Each structure stands twice: as C-alpha cells, then as structure tokens.
Amino acid sequence: MNQHDLDVLDEIQRRVLWLATRIVDAANHDRDTGDGVKVGGHQASSASLVTAMTALWFAHLDAEDRVAVKPHASPVFHAVQYLLGNLDRSYLPKLRARGGLQSYPSRTKDPDGVDFSTGSVGLGAAAPLFAAVTRRYVDAHFGERPHSRFIALIGDAELDEGNIWEAVADPATTGLGNVMWLVDFNRQSLDRVVPGVRINQWRGQFEAAGWHVVEVKYGRKLAEAYERPGGAALRDWIDLMPNEQYQSLFGLAGPALRKQFLDGAPAEVAAFVADIPDDELGPLVTDLGGHDLQAMLDAYAQCDAVTDRPSVVFAYTVKGWGLPIAGNPRNHSALLTSEQVDALRAAHGLTRDTEWDRLDPASPAGIRAGERREALSRAPRERALGVTVPETTRVRVNKPVSTQEVFGRVLVDLARDPKVAPYLVTTAPDVATSTNLAGFINKTGVFAPTAQRSWTEDRMLRWTESPAGQHIELGISEMNLFLLLGQLGLSWDLSGQPLLPVGTVYDPFVLRGLDAFLYGTYSGSRFVVAGTPSGITLAPEGGAHQSTITASVGLELPGVTFCEPAYAGSLDWLLCDALGQIAGGAAPAATAAPAEDGAYYFRLSTRPIDQAPFEAARARIGDAVLRRQVVAGAYRLVDAHEAYPHLADAPVVQLAASGAVLPEVLAAAAELAEEGVAAHVVDVTSLDRLYRAWQRTLRQGVRTATVPSVPGALRSAFADRVPVVTVHDAASHAMAWLGSALGAPAVPLGVDEFGQSGSVGELYELHDLLPGSIVNAALAALSLR
Ligand SMILES: Cc1ncc(C[n+]2csc(CCOP(=O)(O)OP(=O)(O)O)c2C)c(N)n1
Ligand SMILES: [Mg+2]
Numbered sequence: 001m002n003q004h005d006l007d008v009l010d011e012i013q014r015r016v017l018w019l020a021t022r023i024v025d026a027a028n029h030d031r032d033t034g035d036g037v038k039v040g041g042h043q044a045s046s047a048s049l050v051t052a053m054t055a056l057w058f059a060h061l062d063a064e065d066r067v068a069v070k071p072h073a074s075p076v077f078h079a080v081q082y083l084l085g086n087l088d089r090s091y092l093p094k095l096r097a098r099g100g101l102q103s104y105p106s107r108t109k110d111p112d113g114v115d116f117s118t119g120s121v122g123l124g125a126a127a128p129l130f131a132a133v134t135r136r137y138v139d140a141h142f143g144e145r146p147h148s149r150f151i152a153l154i155g156d157a158e159l160d161e162g163n164i165w166e167a168v169a170d171p172a173t174t175g176l177g178n179v180m181w182l183v184d185f186n187r188q189s190l191d192r193v194v195p196g197v198r199i200n201q202w203r204g205q206f207e208a209a210g211w212h213v214v215e216v217k218y219g220r221k222l223a224e225a226y227e228r229p230g231g232a233a234l235r236d237w238i239d240l241m242p243n244e245q246y247q248s249l250f251g252l253a254g255p256a257l258r259k260q261f262l263d264g265a266p267a268e269v270a271a272f273v274a275d276i277p278d279d280e281l282g283p284l285v286t287d288l289g290g291h292d293l294q295a296m297l298d299a300y301a302q303c304d305a306v307t308d309r310p311s312v313v314f315a316y317t318v319k320g321w322g323l324p325i326a327g328n329p330r331n332h333s334a335l336l337t338s339e340q341v342d343a344l345r346a347a348h349g350l351t352r353d354t355e356w357d358r359l360d361p362a363s364p365a366g367i368r369a370g371e372r373r374e375a376l377s378r379a380p381r382e383r384a385l386g387v388t389v390p391e392t393t394r395v396r397v398n399k400p401v402s403t404q405e406v407f408g409r410v411l412v413d414l415a416r417d418p419k420v421a422p423y424l425v426t427t428a429p430d431v432a433t434s435t436n437l438a439g440f441i442n443k444t445g446v447f448a449p450t451a452q453r454s455w456t457e458d459r460m461l462r463w464t465e466s467p468a469g470q471h472i473e474l475g476i477s478e479m480n481l482f483l484l485l486g487q488l489g490l491s492w493d494l495s496g497q498p499l500l501p502v503g504t505v506y507d508p509f510v511l512r513g514l515d516a517f518l519y520g521t522y523s524g525s526r527f528v529v530a531g532t533p534s535g536i537t538l539a540p541e542g543g544a545h546q547s548t549i550t551a552s553v554g555l556e557l558p559g560v561t562f563c564e565p566a567y568a569g570s571l572d573w574l575l576c577d578a579l580g581q582i583a584g585g586a587a588p589a590a591t592a593a594p595a596e597d598g599a600y601y602f603r604l605s606t607r608p609i610d611q612a613p614f615e616a617a618r619a620r621i622g623d624a625v626l627r628r629q630v631v632a633g634a635y636r637l638v639d640a641h642e643a644y645p646h647l648a649d650a651p652v653v654q655l656a657a658s659g660a661v662l663p664e665v666l667a668a669a670a671e672l673a674e675e676g677v678a679a680h681v682v683d684v685t686s687l688d689r690l691y692r693a694w695q696r697t698l699r700q701g702v703r704t705a706t707v708p709s710v711p712g713a714l715r716s717a718f719a720d721r722v723p724v725v726t727v728h729d730a731a732s733h734a735m736a737w738l739g740s741a742l743g744a745p746a747v748p749l750g751v752d753e754f755g756q757s758g759s760v761g762e763l764y765e766l767h768d769l770l771p772g773s774i775v776n777a778a779l780a781a782l783s784l785r
Contacts, residue, residue: 005059012083018350020047040103045073047323055296057372064378077114091111107523108523108524122163123516131494131495133487134495135178168211180312188327188331213314214303216290222284253279261281290317394572408437427481427488431476445469448465477513480513480516482503490524502530505529510550511549528602529599532605536729537605543754551658552731552733567614569611578600632689632713634718638666638680655774664764666681690713697710724738726738733748
C-alpha cells in the first residue's frame with residue numbers, strides 16, 4: 001500500500017481508537033445507573049486490536065468474509081461499524097445499557113451485524129473454524145458459494161483454553177485454507193503479564209497440527225534499526241527479554257526507560273542505543289508489528305497465499321496502545337480518568353462538540369469509509385429451509401424397543417425422504433455407532449473433503465468417506481460437537497444454506513460440552529442433539545457414565561427445548577416436529593402449536609421397553625389428539641377411571657414420569673389398583689414445554705395481577721389438585737415443581753446421588769424407583785392432602 005493510503009488508514013485507526021475509548025468512558029462516566037454496580041469495559045484490550053481491525057475492515061475484508069471479534073474488543077467493532085455507517089450514532093453512549101450495545105459481541109442482540117457471538121474466551125476462536133468446516137460441507141453438497149474467509153481475532157491468553165486445542169487438533173478441521181486466526185499477542189491476560197516467552201511452544205503446537213504460522217513482531221522502525229551495524233545484538237536482546245521486563249518499558253520514559261531497557265544488556269546494545277535521544281528510544285524499542293498497518297496487511301496477504309491449511313498470525317501488540325495505561329500489568333479493567341480522556345480528545349484534535357462525529361465524508365478518510373461500506377454490504381439471508389418435514393415416519397415396532405434405537409430408525413427413514421434427506425447432517429464425537437447413527441451412516445456415508453479408500457469391509461457398518469457423505473465424524477471432544485452443531489445450525493446465515501443438523505453424545509458428557517452448547521444456542525443456532533444413553537438405566541456402566549443432572553440442564557437452558565419420550569411413537573412425533581420447526585416449513589395442519597425457536601435436546605435410553613401401553617393409549621385417544629398432547633409435553637398413558645371403572649369412588653393419585661422408568665410406573669399403578677387406589681399414569685414427553693406453559697400463565701398472572709390459569713397442556717394430561725408422584729431417572733428436583741403447578745401435594749422420586757454399577761433392577765431399588773417404592777410414594781402423597 002502506498003504511503004498516502006497508509007496515512008489515510010492511520011487517520012482512521014486514530015479515530016477508531018478514540019471512539020472505542022470514549023464509548024467505554026461514556027458508559028462509565030456519562031450515565032448514572034443509580035445502582036452502585038460498576039459498568040466496566042475494556043479500553044486497554046480494545047486499543048490492542050485497533051490497528052489489526054482497522055486494517056481488516058478498511059482495507060482487507062470482502063463482503064462474504066466473516067469475523068469473530070474477541071469479547072473485550074467489542075467497542076472497537078462498534079466504532080468501526082459506526083465509521084462505516086452501519087451503526088446509528090445514538091448507540092455510541094449506550095455500551096452495556098439496556099437495549100444498547102452489548103458488552104461482548106452478540107449475533108442476536110447487537111444492531112450492527114455481528115457474525116459470531118463471543119464472551120466465553122476460547123469459543124469465539126473455534127466458532128469460525130467450525131463455520132469453515134460447515135462451509136466446506138455446504139460447498140460439497142450444494143455447490144460452491146462465493147468464497148469467504150473465516151477469521152477469529154483472539155486474545156493471547158485465550159490460547160490457555162483447552163477447547164482451542166481440541167478444535168485445532170480435530171481432523172475435521174484440517175486443511176481449511178480460508179481460516180485465519182489473529183492472536184492479539186500483547187503478552188498480558190487479565191491478572192498479569194503472561195510469564196515466559198511462550199510463542200515458540202505455541203508455534204510448535206500449531207505447526208504440528210498442520211497450520212501456517214505468521215509472526216508480526218516488529219514495526220518498521222525497529223526493522224530498520226536491526227539492519228544497521230550492531231542491530232543484530234539489539235534484536236537478540238529484545239527477542240530474549242522476558243515479557244515482564246519488556247512490558248514494564250511501556251510505563252516508563254526518558255532516562256528511567258533507558259536504564260530499565262539496558263538492565264543486564266550486553267555492552268554492544270548499550271553502545272547501539274547510546275546515540276539515540278531519550279524521547280526516541282521508547283518509541284523505537286516498543287515499535288511492535290501489531291501496530292504497523294503495512295505489516296498487518298502483509299501478514300493477511302501471506303495468509304491468503306496459503307490455501308491448503310489454516311493460518312494463525314501472532315501480532316505483537318501493546319495492551320492499551322496509544323493510551324496512558326499502555327503496557328501496565330494492571331490495565332485489563334483500568335479506565336482512563338476524565339482528565340485523561342479530555343487530554344486524549346484534545347490530542348486527537350476533537351472537541352466536546354465534534355467528539356462523536358464520523359469522518360468528514362469529503363476527506364480521504366471519509367471517502368475510504370464510504371467505499372468500504374459499499375464493498376462490505378451484503379444481502380440478508382433466508383433462515384427457513386422451506387421444506388415440510390413429515391409429522392411422522394410411522395415407525396412401527398412389535399417388540400420392546402429403546403428410544404435410542406428408535407431415534408436411529410427415524411433418521412434412517414427420514415434419509416429416504418427425498419425432500420428432507422439432502423439437508424440432514426449428523427455429527428458425533430466418536431460415538432456415532434454406539435448412539436445408533438450406524439443406520440443413517442450406512443445410507444448416507446461419512447463426509448470427507450476427498451474420497452477415501454476403505455480398507456476394511458464390515459457388514460454392519462459401511463464406513464465410506466467421500467464428499468457426498470452426510471455424517472461428520474469428530475474426535476472425542478464434546479466441545480467440538482457443540483461448536484460444530486452451533487455452526488451447522490447457523491449455516492443459513494454464514495454459508496447461505498439452511499441445514500437440519502443432528503448430533504449425538506453420551507448423555508453424561510453433555511456437561512463436558514455444556515459451555516459450547518450454551519454458546520450455540522445463545523448465538524441463535526438451531527439443531528437437534530440426542531443425549532444417549534442416559535441416567536442410571538445405563539446400569540452396568542456405573543457412576544462415571546450415568547447422567548443425573550442433565551434433565552435439569554435441558555429444562556433450564558434457554559433456547560433449548562428438552563424432550564424425554566419413552567415410546568417409539570412419541571419419539572417419532574417429537575423428532576419430526578423438532579426437525580420441522582428447524583426447517584421452518586409450513587406447519588402441518590394438525591399442529592396447533594405456535595412456531596418455536598431454538599435447539600432440541602432429546603434425552604434417550606438403551607432400555608428396551610414394551611410398546612403395548614402406548615398403543616393402547618393411541619387406540620383410546622386417537623392419533624391426532626395424542627400427537628398434539630405428546631408434542632405439547634404430556635398425555636395420560638393410563639386413565640384410571642377408564643382402566644379401573646370399579647374404583648370410581650376410590651382415592652385418586654397421579655403418577656407422572658419421563659423416559660425409561662415408565663414400566664415401573666405402570667406396574668405401580670396396577671398394584672395401587674389392587675390396593676384400592678386409582679392411579680392415572682402421565683407420560684411426560686417434554687418437561688420443558690410443560691414448565692414453560694406453566695411459567696407463561698404464571699407470569700401473565702403476575703404481570704396483570706390476575707389469577708393465573710392452569711395451562712392447557714397440564715389440564716389435558718393431569719387431573720387438577722390430585723396428589724402426584726413424579727418418577728424420573730434423573731435428579732428428583734427436575735420434576736418436583738409439578739406439585740405446585742397442579743396445586744397438589746407431590747412426592748418426587750429420582751436420582752440424587754452418584755450412580756453405581758449393577759442391574760437396572762438393583763439400581764432402581766437403590767434409588768426407590770421400583771414399583772413398591774412408587775406405591776409407597778403414592779400413599780405418602782395421598783396422606784399429604
Ligand atoms: C471462559 C472464560 N474465562 C474467563 C473469562 C474472564 N476473562 C475475560 S478476558 C480474560 C483475559 C483475557 O486475556 P487475553 O485473551 O490475553 O485478552 P487481552 O489481553 O487482549 O485482553 C479473562 C480471564 C472469560 N471471559 N471467559
Ligand atoms: Mg492478552
């Protein structure tokens with residue numbers, strides 16, 4: 001780039017620095033929140049990335065490129081979007097305010113086109129990598145999209161997060177030449193100057209994983225000094241200096257800086273700098289490449305030139321660049337004082353009247369901003385697939401079957417549907433076969449960017465890898481599973497192709513990927529995940545593999561609908577409905593329910609259970625009504641009045657249960673009938689939808705100061721104010737609220753301790769889930785009336 005253009009970019013980056021700093025300052029000093037809680041914001045972290053981000057948006061990016069911005073640089077992102085004309089001025093004083101700019105970039109809440117949410121460090125780095133995995137898949141299946149580069153701007157301390165290395169190491173992410181990570185290498189984290197010189201270790205790790213590594217260490221001033229006689233000694237001295245010593249230079253000036261810089265230096269270095277005046281020495285020895293626009297543009301070009309593997313750029317930067325807090329080890333959350341802001345404003349040639357102005361549109365900088373705005377604009381994308389998923393695959397079984405097995409069969413059936421099949425994509429962290437995806441994989445194959453020869457022939461599993469495959473196999477990383485699902489579910493936006501993503505994972509290990517699960521749903525992604533097998537019903541596997549708190553997790557996660565069906569027919573309806581919701585096609589006429597947002601979590605089991613009770617309920621209630629109730633969250637599997645007419649005047653209880661424990665509950669109802677107690681059995685297919693329905697009516701009542709009604713989903717499945725026993729192969733707490741919802745005494749049975757190895761019967765006995773205990777619980781519930 002010629003000097004004139006560099007000068008224009010330099011002017012722009014100065015305005016970006018000012019605005020980013022002032023946005024944080026205004027949040028803290030111009031607004032009175034009246035609550036005594038600090039507002040906060042990160043001026044130093046932001047300053048560190050100003051050069052890199054200015055170079056990206058004002059010179060490098062194309063409209064189709066997608067960028068994740070490290071959480072603490074959100075003020076820089078918004079300053080850039082403002083100068084481009086993509087953000088209204090009214091937002092600038094509203095960082096961290098209600099309805100204003102989010103603290104950390106948010107896809108769903110920020111008004112100016114955030115590509116990737118960030119916040120939980122490490123995840124924002126991996127997200128664009130998995131978006132590129134998704135793009136590679138989309139290109140292979142649906143034809144090449146316009147080229148995109150997937151970029152992550154990350155803090156150096158983010159490299160401490162394990163999920164980064166899980167993502168880098170997974171074979172599914174190799175060879176992606178359109179990925180660039182830019183590490184803001186300011187050698188500081190939140191608390192401290194990062195000890196030692198870790199760059200060589202990191203370089204080795206990236207290179208071993210097949211990445212292209214670029215270092216942007218020095219700016220032009222230092223590079224020129226190194227070329228002069230004696231410059232090599234200066235270079236060695238700076239290269240080997242510990243981070244702590246180097247960082248301390250930023251807080252010094254004049255003779256003090258010289259003294260600190262030369263502490264322990266060889267005579268050659270002292271001689272080299274002897275002629276350099278005090279006021280030039282600081283700017284020289286702290287001249288880092290991450291603040292040299294040309295050096296950054298060169299690094300980006302080097303990454304573009306390498307097209308067969310991902311690139312990572314280590315840009316040496318200064319935390320707090322251009323601010324009085326530069327390089328201070330305690331600067332992470334430091335805020336400039338109002339006096340410092342006043343001085344900065346004046347130094348940038350601005351006044352109180354002009355401080356929020358955009359670049360003068362007639363100036364070279366303003367003209368550049370206008371051109372870049374044009375160059376970067378892109379049309380909004382369609383989220384809906386617009387395909388109607390059938391409401392059932394008519395899965396029929398005449399022997400005991402588990403939900404995990406049915407899950408696999410429903411997917412196989414959908415893979416035969418020519419309208420739906422092309423969009424289905426499955427993924428699993430090395431548990432595809434043990435979670436019953438083998439049938440689907442046999443039909444569709446495993447995805448690989450190029451066809452792979454198969455060396456073994458297996459009658460049960462045809463593991464053919466090719467670009468046509470529709471299963472993406474991951475190594476054992478639940479983080480990667482949820483990161484990939486999250487990006488597959490955003491493919492409509494980031495790759496212009498809606499998909500129907502389905503993942504599987506052993507239920508206990510949902511917790512291992514939980515932060516990435518949350519990340520995906522917070523980003524507005526939509527997918528289906530099956531946690532299977534689950535609970536202590538996985539009996540011989542023992543405590544290390546038995547999940548207990550996952551039902552609560554599914555219930556409580558926002559943006560996730562949790563389902564735990566027990567029978568083939570209900571799972572079929574629920575899964576088809578979930579995929580239909582994600583497809584966003586026309587709702588089947590029978591579904592009265594409103595469209596729903598978010599992801600779906602199915603908690604499944606490997607316990608085969610007798611399907612006759614469900615078929616009896618189907619005959620009694622009829623498909624149309626039963627399906628509506630199943631999808632709404634609960635139905636009466638056994639109606640005591642119909643099943644036991646002779647108990648018309650007997651005491652009534654209701655036994656509510658989800659999933660694998662239904663056989664014990666049915667047996668308990670039969671025992672209770674023998675003891676003269678009429679017990680309804682309610683199969684709770686989605687605890688989550690029931691809870692939400694209850695909360696909706698409660699909140700409505702609270703907000704309007706009226707008596708809350710009982711929601712329809714509860715009313716159609718439960719009898720009002722009749723004592724209830726809840727039975728769940730999960731923490732007893734997850735269903736305990738049903739008593740309150742029904743206005744009745746409740747006895748919740750469930751698993752509140754770590755599990756053990758044993759048979760299903762032994763473990764159910766241990767946790768009071770056998771029919772005898774359920775009967776006793778019912779009698780207790782009746783006595784609580
Ligand atoms: C998972 C997670 N853990 C902790 C934090 C709190 N936190 C925010 S920034 C930060 C340090 C970041 O250092 P670095 O990545 O080097 O960023 P920079 O120096 O550019 O601010 C920490 C610990 C977080 N946001 N996410
Ligand atoms: Mg840092």
